Every structure is written in C-alpha cells, then in structure tokens.
Amino acid sequence: MELYQKTIHDIAAHLKAKKLSSVELTKATLAHLKAVEPKVQSFITVTEETALAQAAEADKKIASGTNVTPLTGIPLGIKDLLCTKGVQTTCASKMLEGFKPPYNATVVERLNAAGAVMVGKTNMDEFAMGSSTETSYYKKTKNPWNLSCVPGGSSGGSASCVSADQAFGSLGSDTGGSIRQPASLCGIVGLKPTYGRVSRYGLIAFASSLDQIGPMTKDVEDCALMMNVISGHDEKDSTSADVAVPDYAVEMKKSIKGLKIGIPKEFFPKELNPEVSEAVKKAIEQLKSLGAEVHEISLPHSPYSLAAYYVLAPSEASSNLARYDGVRYGLRVSGENIVEMYSKTRAAGFGPEVKRRIMLGTYALYSGYYDAYYLKALKVRRLIKQDYDKAFEKVDVIVTPTVPNPAFKFGEKTDNPLTMYLEDIFTISINIAGVPALSLPCGISKTDLPIGLQIIGKPFDEAALLKTAYAYEQSTDWHKRKPSLKES
Amino acid sequence: MALSEKDVQYVAKLARLEVTEQEVAKYTQQLGNILGYIEEMGKLDTANVEPLTHPLDMKNVFREDAVKPSLTQAEVLSNGPEVQSGHFKVPKIM
Amino acid sequence: MAFEDYEPIIGLEVHCELKTATKLFCGCPTTFGNEANTQVCPVCLGLPGTLPVMNGKAVEFAVKIGHALNCTIASYSKGMAQVSDPKAIEDAVDKVLAENPAVVADYKGGKQGVIGFLVGKVMQASQGKANPKMVNEMIKKKLDS
Numbered sequence: 001m002e003l004y005q006k007t008i009h010d011i012a013a014h015l016k017a018k019k020l021s022s023v024e025l026t027k028a029t030l031a032h033l034k035a036v037e038p039k040v041q042s043f044i045t046v047t048e049e050t051a052l053a054q055a056a057e058a059d060k061k062i063a064s065g066t067n068v069t070p071l072t073g074i075p076l077g078i079k080d081l082l083c084t085k086g087v088q089t090t091c092a093s094k095m096l097e098g099f100k101p102p103y104n105a106t107v108v109e110r111l112n113a114a115g116a117v118m119v120g121k122t123n124m125d126e127f128a129m130g131s132s133t134e135t136s137y138y139k140k141t142k143n144p145w146n147l148s149c150v151p152g153g154s155s156g157g158s159a160s161c162v163s164a165d166q167a168f169g170s171l172g173s174d175t176g177g178s179i180r181q182p183a184s185l186c187g188i189v190g191l192k193p194t195y196g197r198v199s200r201y202g203l204i205a206f207a208s209s210l211d212q213i214g215p216m217t218k219d220v221e222d223c224a225l226m227m228n229v230i231s232g233h234d235e236k237d238s239t240s241a242d243v244a245v246p247d248y249a250v251e252m253k254k255s256i257k258g259l260k261i262g263i264p265k266e267f268f269p270k271e272l273n274p275e276v277s278e279a280v281k282k283a284i285e286q287l288k289s290l291g292a293e294v295h296e297i298s299l300p301h302s303p304y305s306l307a308a309y310y311v312l313a314p315s316e317a318s319s320n321l322a323r324y325d326g327v328r329y330g331l332r333v334s335g336e337n338i339v340e341m342y343s344k345t346r347a348a349g350f351g352p353e354v355k356r357r358i359m360l361g362t363y364a365l366y367s368g369y370y371d372a373y374y375l376k377a378l379k380v381r382r383l384i385k386q387d388y389d390k391a392f393e394k395v396d397v398i399v400t401p402t403v404p405n406p407a408f409k410f411g412e413k414t415d416n417p418l419t420m421y422l423e424d425i426f427t428i429s430i431n432i433a434g435v436p437a438l439s440l441p442c443g444i445s446k447t448d449l450p451i452g453l454q455i456i457g458k459p460f461d462e463a464a465l466l467k468t469a470y471a472y473e474q475s476t477d478w479h480k481r482k483p484s485l486k487e488s
Numbered sequence: 489m490a491l492s493e494k495d496v497q498y499v500a501k502l503a504r505l506e507v508t509e510q511e512v513a514k515y516t517q518q519l520g521n522i523l524g525y526i527e528e529m530g531k532l533d534t535a536n537v538e539p540l541t542h543p544l545d546m547k548n549v550f551r552e553d554a555v556k557p558s559l560t561q562a563e564v565l566s567n568g569p570e571v572q573s574g575h576f577k578v579p580k581i582m
Numbered sequence: 583m584a585f586e587d588y589e590p591i592i593g594l595e596v597h598c599e600l601k602t603a604t605k606l607f608c609g610c611p612t613t614f615g616n617e618a619n620t621q622v623c624p625v626c627l628g629l630p631g632t633l634p635v636m637n638g639k640a641v642e643f644a645v646k647i648g649h650a651l652n653c654t655i656a657s658y659s660k661g662m663a664q665v666s667d668p669k670a671i672e673d674a675v676d677k678v679l680a681e682n683p684a685v686v687a688d689y690k691g692g693k694q695g696v697i698g699f700l701v702g703k704v705m706q707a708s709q710g711k712a713n714p715k716m717v718n719e720m721i722k723k724k725l726d727s
Contacts, residue, residue, distance in 0.1 A: 083631045096630065102563040103624045105631060195543045204630040209542055238549040238635050239542075307529045310522060318503060323628045325504070327576055332569035338581045339504065347506035355505055359496065360519055362503040371667065376529050378539030383532070385540055417518055418525060434543025550638030553602050556609030556623070564619040564627055574618045 004032045004165045005482065008074050008222040011168060015062060015073045022062065022073025026055040026117055029075045033119060033166040039147055039485055041139045042161035043120040044080050045088050051075060054117040061115050070225045070249075072115030077161040077170035080121040081128055082213070083202040084108055087118075091204050092136035093126045095330045095349030105202020106237070107171060107213050107230045114229045119167050122157030126351045127321065128173060128206040130154050131181055131423040134414060135353045143186060144483035145449050149407035152182030158216045159186040163483055169217040169226055173203060175210045176309055177403075177427025180439040183216055184402035184452025187441045187481065189223045189469070190216045194459045195434035196241035199234030207316035208239075210309075210431040219479045220440065220470040224248035227462060243460050251463035252470045257291035259468060262395035264299045267426055273405050279443030279451040280401045283472060287399070290471050295395055299387040304380050305429035306421060311364050311377035312432070318361030324349060356417065385433040392458045397468050400426050402439040402452035430456055438465045441478035448484065491520045589695040600643045607634030654706060668720075671704075671712055675720045678703045689725055697721055 003011065003025060014020055030048055037043065058073035078084060081091045083101035085108075090096045104112070111118070125135040133141045133156025141156040143149040144164040151160040155172030159182035162170050172179040174192035183190025191214045198213045205211060215226035231245040263284065268277065288294055326332035326345035333348045335341035350358070364373035391398060403423060413420040430437045435456060442453035453472070457465040473479050496516045500507045507515070561574055570577040605612060608625035625632040648655050678700055679686055688696050697718065704717045 081631075083629075089630075091630070099567055099630075101624075101629060101631070102559055102566060103629070196546075201633050202631045235551065236635065237633050239544065239546065239633075241544060241546075301532070304529055304532060307526045310526055311529075322504075323630065326569060327578055328627060329567035329629065330569070335579055337579050341579050342504040343506035346504055350505070355507075355511075356515060356518060356522075358503050358505065359499045359515060360522060362499045363491075363495070363519070363523075366499070366502065372530075373526065375539055376534060378541060379534035379537040380529055380532060382537050382540035383534070385543065416521070418521055421522075432543075549636065550641060551609070551635045553604050553637055553639035554609060555604055555611045558610045558621050558623045559627070561617065561619045564622045576619075 002028075002032070002165070004029045004168075006168075007218045008168045008225055009070065012070050012072075012074065016068070018062070022055040022058040022117060023052060025073065026051050026075050026119070029167065030119060033161075036164050036166060036485060039142060040144055040160050040164050040166070041141050042077065042122055042157040042164065042166055044090055044092065044123050044136075044138050044157070046120040047087055047118055050087065051117050051119050054112075054115075058115045058117060067115065069114040069229065071111065071229055073117060074168050075117045075119045076111065077120055077122045077158055077167040078108065078118055079124055079155055079158045079170065079172050081124060081173060081204040082108055082171060083204065084118070084121065087121065089121065089204070090138070091127050092124045092138055093349065093351070093354070094137045095324050097137075097331065099329055101202075103202065106199040106234045108202060110229050111171075116229075120161075122155070122161055122170060124157055125154035125178075125353070127204070127317070127354050128154040128175055128178060128211075129317070129353050129357055131177065131420055132408075132410075132413065133157065133182075134410065135351055137351060140410065143407045143449075144485050145187060146407065146447070147485065147487040149409055149449065150185070152185035152403075152407065154178040155182050155190075155216065159183055159188060159190065162186070162188050162216050162218060164485065165482075169215060169222050171213055171226075171230070172216045173206075173211060173213050174427075174431065175206050175212075175313060176431050177424040179214045179216060180427050180437060180452070180454060181403050181423060183439045184441075184454075185407040185450065187444075187450030187452075187478070187483065188216055188218060189220055189438065189440045189479070190214065191223050191227065191438040191462065191465065192430065192436060193227070193231065193462055194241075194436040195431075196239055197243070197436065197460065197462065198230050199232075199237040199240045201234055201236040205320040207313040208320065209316060210313060212431075220252060220466060220473050221249065223438070223469075224252045224466050227466075231462075241460070246463055248463060248466055252466040254463075254467045255291070256287070256468055256471045259292040259397065259464070260395040261287060261292050261294050261468075262297035262391050262398040263294060264297050264302070264391070264398060264400060266299055266302045267400035272401065275443070275445045276401045276404065276406070276451055280399070280453055283442040283453045284399055286475060287468065287472055290475060292468070297391045297395060297398070299384075299391060299429065301380065301383040301387050302429045305384055305432055306425055308377040308380040308384065308432060309424075309428045310360070310421060311373045312381065314357040314361035315364050315374050315377075316361070318358045318365065321350075321354070321358055353417070381432050384429050388429075388433045388435055388456075396458070396461075397464050398456040400454045400456070402426060402454040406445045406447070406449035406451055426454060435459055436462050436465055438469055440469050440473060441481070442472075442476075443478065444481065447488075450478075491516055491523055589693070591695055591698055600640050602637055602639045602643070604637060606637050606640055656710070668716070671716050671720055674704050674707055674712060675717060675724060678707060679721070679724060686725065
C-alpha cells in the first residue's frame with residue numbers, strides 16, 4: 001500500500017514515530033495528486049507552496065513534541081467555498097474568479113491550529129447549488145470509480161480527492177445533502193453535523209438556516225478526528241451552539257448493544273433501486289447481529305421535504321447572493337449607471353442554475369406570494385422537525401439509504417432541473433430539521449459503483465452516529481475498497 | 489399559480505439579473521415546472537402550525553460593545569474591481 | 583370638501599444615531615473623521631462568508647427609547663413577516679373597534695382623520711405585522727357601512 005492510500009489515523013502514527021516527515025508525506029501526496037488530477041479534476045486551486053510551508057511547520061511541532069494533534073502534518077482538501085486567507089476562493093463561480101479573502105474561515109483557523117496541511121481548494125457545484133458538480137464554472141470533476149460518472153455534489157471535489165487518495169481527508173459543506181450524497185457516490189464517509197455544531201463563519205453562504213460544514217474521510221475514525229477539531233462554539237457565528245464537544249474518537253468505540261434503530265417506511269418506496277435496497281437491508285441485518293434493535297417508524301411529512309426545501313433554500317440564497325454586485329469584490333461588468341452595472345455583472349457572473357434559484361427565491365418572497373410559498377414552507381418545516389422529534393422518542397438513530405441510486409453519467413440529469421433535485425430526496429429532510437447525519441459505504445453495485453448507508457441522529461448526538469457507523473464499518477470491508485480510476 | 493413571462497421579467501428585475509428573451513422563455517418553463525412541484529405542499533393542512541424559521545431555539549445572542557481591530561484600508565480595497573483615492577469607484581447612482 | 587374640512591395629522595420620523603462605541607453587527611468603531619475605508623472589517627464590508635453579530639448595547643438603547651416613548655416592547659421579534667390573511671386582519675380590526683367606541687363614534691360623526699389612530703392600534707396589536715393598507719380598507723369598510 002502506498003503512503004497516500006493510508007488513513008489519517010494510520011499515517012499520523014507514522015509521523016509521530018518519526019518514520020517519515022510531513023514534508024516527505026506532503027511531497028508524496030502532491031506527486032500522486034498531480035499524477036491522477038488530469039483524470040479526476042478534483043481541484044480548482046492546488047496550493048503546493050503553502051502546503052510545503054505548512055508541512056515544514058508541522059515537522060517542527062512534531063520534532064519538539066509541542067502542540068501535536070492527530071491532524072498535525074496531514075494533507076487535506078478544502079472545499080472552495082471556505083474562505084482561505086490570501087488563497088483564491090471561488091465557489092466554483094465566475095463571479096469570484098481571483099477573489100482572495102483577507103481572512104480565514106473559523107474551521108480553517110482550527111485546522112491550521114491543529115497543524116494540518118492544505119493541498120488545495122476543491123471543485124464544487126457553483127455556489128453549492130447542485131448534486132453533481134456539473135454546474136462548476138471551472139471544470140467537471142469525475143467519479144474515481146467510473147470517470148464517465150459524476151462524483152455527486154455539491155462537494156464533488158472534496159469527495160473525489162479523498163476517494164482517489166489525493167488528500168487524506170477534506171472539508172465539504174451540506175445544505176440539502178451536499179456532503180452525504182457525494183460521499184455515497186464516491187464510496188467514502190461524510191458527516192453533516194447538527195445545525196450549530198460547527199461554525200459557519202467563513203463559509204460562503206447559500207442557505208443560512210440549512211448550511212453546515214463537515215468532514216469527508218476514508219473511514220469513520222478519521223471522521224471523528226476531524227470532528228474533534230472543527231466542532232464547537234464560535235462567537236463570530238451567532239448560530240453556533242454553546243454545547244460541549246465530546247471526544248468523538250472515544251465515543252466512536254462505545255458498544256451499540258441495545259441501540260434502537262428506526263427504519264422509516266417512507267424511505268423504502270417500492271420503486272427504490274433493488275441493488276440499493278438490498279445493500280441497505282443487508283447493512284441493517286448486520287447492525288442487528290452486532291446487537292442493535294430495529295424498529296419500524298414513520299416520518300410522514302418527509303415526502304413534502306423536497307418541496308419545502310425548494311422554497312426555503314432558494315429564498316435564503318436570493319438574499320445571500322444579493323451581495324454580488326461588482327462593487328467591492330468579484331467580477332464587475334461596467335454599465336451606464338449603477339443598476340445596469342449590477343444587472344450586467346450578475347448576468348455574466350452567475351451560471352443558469354444559480355440564476356434559476358435566485359429567481360425562484362425572489363418570487364417566493366415577494367409580497368403577493370410570501371404566504372403561499374415561504375410561510376407555508378416554514379410551517380411544513382415545523383411538521384418535518386416534529387416527525388424527527390417524535391421518532392427520536394422511540395429510537396436512538398434512524399437508518400436509510402443515502403441516495404436512491406449509485407452515480408449517474410454526465411449530462412444524464414441536466415436537461416430537467418427537477419430530475420436533479422430528486423437525487424436529494426433522502427438527504428434533504430435532515431437539513432430542514434437541523435439534525436446530524438452521516439453516510440458510509442455499504443455495498444458496491446453490479447456496475448462497480450458504491451452504495452451508501454445514511455445514519456441520522458438526534459441533535460448534538462454525533463457520537464451515536466459515529467459509534468453506529470464504526471461498529472458496522474469494522475465488521476465489513478467496504479472502507480478498504482479502492483476505485484479503479486477507469487472510464488466505462 | 490401559473491408563472492408568466494412577465495412574472496419572470498419582473499422577478500429578474502427585482503433580483504438585478506439582466507436576462508435575454510431566450511432566457512426568459514426557458515426560465516418561465518423551468519420555473520413553472522418547479523413551482524408546480526412545490527405546490528404539492530398546498531395539500532398539507534397547516535392552519536394551526538407555527539412557522540419554524542430556525543432549527544435551533546436560540547435567543548438573545550449579543551456581543552459586547554467593544555472595539556475590535558478593523559482591516560487596513562489596503563486590505564479592504566484589495567479585491568476591489570475599481571478603486572481610487574481609498575474608495576471603491578462605481579458608475580453614477582442618480 | 584372645503585379646505586377647513588381637512589385635518590392635518592403630522593408625524594415626525596426622527597433618525598437618531600445610537601451612541602454605541604461599535605457598529606451594529608461588528609466591532610468596528612463608529613468614530614467620525616478618519617480616512618475612508620479604515621474602519622471596515624470583513625463583516626461590515628459584506629465579504630462572502632461573513633456573519634453579523636448583534637451589538638447588545640444597541641438593543642438596550644432601543645428598548646430604553648421604546649419605554650421613554652411609551653411604546654410596547656415586543657417580547658419576540660420574529661422578523662418582518664407581514665400578515666395579510668383577511669380573516670386575521672378582520673379579527674384584529676373587530677377587536678380594536680370594540681375596544682375604542684369613543685374613537686369609532688368620532689369617526690362616524692365626521693372626524694375621518696381618526697382612522698390613523700385606529701390603524702395604529704391594529705398595527706400595535708399585531709406587533710407591526712399586519713398589512714397597513716388592508717387594515718385601513720377593512721376599518722373603512724366596517725365603519726362606512
């Protein structure tokens with residue numbers, strides 16, 4: 001096994017034992033990154049110089065034994081909607097081409113303080129709007145398991161770089177499934193924390209009441225290690241919760257005997273892809289054999305979650321994206337007067353999916369339709385949250401498929417926006433309710449594409465997610481499978 | 489609620505998005521489809537349901553009225569498309 | 583109508599800067615006189631990814647002013663969602679009309695200017711959320727019939 005194929009926890013042991021330096025490790029990782037990048041296209045910006053400088057700093061820390069954490073000296077990828085001081089941050093949009101933030105996102109500060117190394121900014125759907133990374137202005141990222149298939153989205157590059165061993169882990173963001181769906185399609189672990197668990201300061205906003213940042217890793221232990229670093233209250237984010245952060249790496253190893261698992265019948269429709277259904281049901285049986293109890297539950301309002309989301313998210317986005325006006329940063333297209341400048345700049349800077357969502361949101365919020373759309377969606381939101389609250393009185397975690405199908409081919413879902421939106425049908429209600437959820441691999445399809453298992457938890461109970469996932473993972477070997485990097 | 493091309497033009501104006509005639513036609517159709525799907529929510533009886541604006545029940549998150557360091561003028565202007573004498577330069581407003 | 587039949591109702595909209603040391607949503611100073619763009623941070627520059635954090639002192643001052651001017655302080659600020667449901671507005675109007683018989687009598691007696699007072703009462707009861715145009719029309723409808 002090559003160095004870059006190892007997990008964070010494995011390689012950290014090597015670094016600690018001084019079997020190799022972070023600079024050596026980073027050089028090897030970057031060499032592999034560049035070797036496969038023409039095939040995979042995970043990165044918008046590769047930060048080779050910064051990475052090597054950070055690696056040298058990490059080596060100093062390791063040598064003196066001060067401030068060494070499990071992430072010290074570890075090369076990671078960062079989704080290109082997280083602000084990185086002095087390093088281009090584009091949101092995969094023409095609007096922010098060349099934009100260099102004068103500040104770091106809080107999560108980036110925390111990774112830096114932990115001694116991590118950033119190898120690059122990963123590709124994504126433009127402004128996080130999409131489920132395939134096809135709306136990126138810069139490039140199309142390929143799924144390492146089949147290069148003619150999408151990696152999922154919007155955190156497609158963050159998923160593919162981990163799957164293809166170009167980085168040991170990455171940060172993604174999730175508003176309707178954007179961490180979990182690409183994790184499922186690329187055969188890795190992805191966790192969306194409880195809303196408020198991780199600071200959003202420095203996360204370029206899409207939908208402020210739904211967005212969360214989370215880790216994307218090769219296995220559950222790596223996920224726990226990253227969660228330990230990024231979680232916790234931040235005074236710069238008024239929506240970040242002042243709730244203590246447990247040691248997730250310790251919590252993860254606790255027993256799941258007697259754990260009550262809920263299976264919501266709405267997530268297993270008759271038309272569900274039989275391979276997905278079979279893989280998920282086998283995983284549930286596996287969890288049973290490990291000591292968990294399975295109960296059938298219902299989340300009756302979940303069929304309305306997609307409709308509610310496609311009002312709430314675009315409405316919030318229309319407000320968050322109003323700042324892109326060509327005045328202080330980003331693209332500017334000149335005009336005769338200021339309004340013309342705004343309109344031309346925004347027309348040139350945003351892609352069609354972004355424009356669609358801004359217009360949808362503007363429509364839903366303007367006075368005539370506010371009650372029928374936005375207010376209605378907020379009420380449906382309460383109903384969806386209540387479903388989860390009620391379910392969690394009976395069970396500890398909920399298990400479902402992450403997505404209805406394995407990875408699809410490029411262009412397969414781009415003609416009709418609605419077909420793309422339906423990809424998120426199992427992930428979306430989780431964001432609406434604000435609860436945490438994780439995806440991990442539970443099978444491979446006949447066409448050699450990964451199938452993902454979603455585990456949903458109570459607010460601030462990421463520990464339950466991690467221990468359930470860890471127990472399952474350690475009793476199977478899906479996490480050891482590697483993609484072929486071939487096209488078919 | 490059927491979406492007309494006039495609606496789309498008005499909304500584009502509100503959102504400060506210049507759109508071509510072709511785009512208006514295309515967006516009218518696509519947005520119309522999406523709205524049709526969204527109207528499914530109308531089937532739910534929500535008469536006695538309070539809206540939920542936020543997943544977390546948080547109140548009164550305030551900060552102290554204490555001065556913190558600002559950016560330097562150079563940092564503020566660093567991403568400006570057009571700057572002059574310490575200001576961002578824009579076309580006429582009135 | 584003759585000139586004398588008009589009753590002027592004058593409202594004063596006063597803008598007064600709160601004497602806080604920092605801005606509303608960030609820790610930049612509010613002092614006057616410095617060079618342009620030297621008291622700006624990522625938050626008040628509106629950079630992508632930034633988040634506002636409310637100045638507690640400003641809220642305190644606003645509440646104080648509210649008390650000083652005899653206003654009702656809303657205990658829950660739900661944001662600017664406007665109520666335009668006709669039934670809800672009708673219920674609110676009926677209540678205010680029932681509670682203010684003297685003012686209603688004034689209106690019916692020819693002092694049409696007092697409608698402003700009644701609209702104000704409905705707005706207060708709805709914590710500012712009712713659609714004022716609809717309220718005005720509803721009151722007229724009820725009292726002119």
